[in-house]
Amino acid sequence: MRSPWLRWLILPLVVVPVGWLLFTGLGRDPRLIPSPLIGKPMPAFVGTTLDGDQFSSADLGGKPAIVNFWASYCIPSCVDEHPVLLDLAARHGDDLAMVGVLVSDTPDGARGFLARYGEVSWPSMLNSDGQISIDYGVTGPPETFFVDAEGIVVARHVGPLTAAVVARELAVLGLKP
Amino acid sequence: MRRLALPIAMAALLALGGLVVLELVRPAAPPTRAEQARRIGDELRCPDCQALSVAESETAAAAAIRRQIIEQLADGRSPDQIRAYFVARYGDWILLAPPSPFAWWIPAAAVLVGTGVLAWWLRRGRRSAVPVSPAPPRRTRDQIRDEVEQLDA
Numbered sequence: 001m002r003s004p005w006l007r008w009l010i011l012p013l014v015v016v017p018v019g020w021l022l023f024t025g026l027g028r029d030p031r032l033i034p035s036p037l038i039g040k041p042m043p044a045f046v047g048t049t050l051d052g053d054q055f056s057s058a059d060l061g062g063k064p065a066i067v068n069f070w071a072s073y074c075i076p077s078c079v080d081e082h083p084v085l086l087d088l089a090a091r092h093g094d095d096l097a098m099v100g101v102l103v104s105d106t107p108d109g110a111r112g113f114l115a116r117y118g119e120v121s122w123p124s125m126l127n128s129d130g131q132i133s134i135d136y137g138v139t140g141p142p143e144t145f146f147v148d149a150e151g152i153v154v155a156r157h158v159g160p161l162t163a164a165v166v167a168r169e170l171a172v173l174g175l176k177p
Numbered sequence: 178m179r180r181l182a183l184p185i186a187m188a189a190l191l192a193l194g195g196l197v198v199l200e201l202v203r204p205a206a207p208p209t210r211a212e213q214a215r216r217i218g219d220e221l222r223c224p225d226c227q228a229l230s231v232a233e234s235e236t237a238a239a240a241a242i243r244r245q246i247i248e249q250l251a252d253g254r255s256p257d258q259i260r261a262y263f264v265a266r267y268g269d270w271i272l273l274a275p276p277s278p279f280a281w282w283i284p285a286a287a288v289l290v291g292t293g294v295l296a297w298w299l300r301r302g303r304r305s306a307v308p309v310s311p312a313p314p315r316r317t318r319d320q321i322r323d324e325v326e327q328l329d330a
Contacts, residue, residue: 036268104237130241137266140225
């Protein structure tokens with residue numbers, strides 16, 4: 001005769017792992033998978049900005065930088081993070097380089113967004129062919145990459161930036177929050 | 178005529194078998210660049226949609242990736258190199274099929290284990306089922322019937 005405890009053990013042994021996989025797996029956002037760019041040099045880019053100027057990643061000037069992918073149709077996430085970006089630029093204009101990159105957006109749409117929610121002091125790449133989005137593996141706006149002074153990608157944030165996220169990543173970049 | 182039926186049938190069968198073998202061993206025509214691009218697009222996940230491939234999606238991001246695939250094929254890069262290019266940027270997530278062939282066996286193994294556990298469970302339950310008691314003897318049944326009739330009266 002088999003021991004009775006085995007009968008009661010087999011059910012949790014099967015049900016618990018399957019249940020755990022289902023509950024944890026289904027609740028995860030696939031966009032939060034770590035970027036393979038972390039720890040690697042930032043992908044270089046060059047192109048036209050929203051203001052019609054030429055800008056390249058080399059113009060970031062050897063400072064820690066953030067590369068923010070955004071779009072005018074990205075509501076409410078891009079609207080929510082806009083004041084955080086404005087605040088960041090106001091406090092770290094001298095020691096942090098910032099650049100925006102439009103994701104599948106029109107220049108008119110982007111200009112309308114800035115006119116409504118606040119003009120910015122940093123350039124935004126038009127990214128008309130989507131090449132910068134591909135090079136950074138962007139899954140959709142908003143998405144932000146934090147780059148150190150050596151040009152190494154140290155973090156990626158998917159979704160709207162918050163003051164807490166900015167404080168955490170600035171510390172990683174060696175800047176005061 | 179009847180004597181010829183068997184050889185004719187055999188010849189027809191042999192000819193059919195030969196055609197099947199010929200079709201199987203004949204080298205397939207190399208895919209065109211458009212076909213190659215379509216196949217690669219089928220294997221890549223559209224970055225800004227839900228459960229759609231790059232080949233199926235109409236988003237601007239998917240269109241940019243399709244353009245990139247065609248350009249890279251024109252530059253002479255192989256499908257493996259192109260897939261690696263996108264994996265280096267998006268991670269394995271961009272691949273719709275898991276990169277490890279081992280992953281395909283996990284669901285089959287889970288079904289096999291589950292079936293085994295269920296079979297073991299059912300067999301065990303049947304073996305340990307409570308035996309049915311034998312029917313009471315006729316005398317007892319008569320006695321019960323009499324008592325029920327008395328109660329009903």
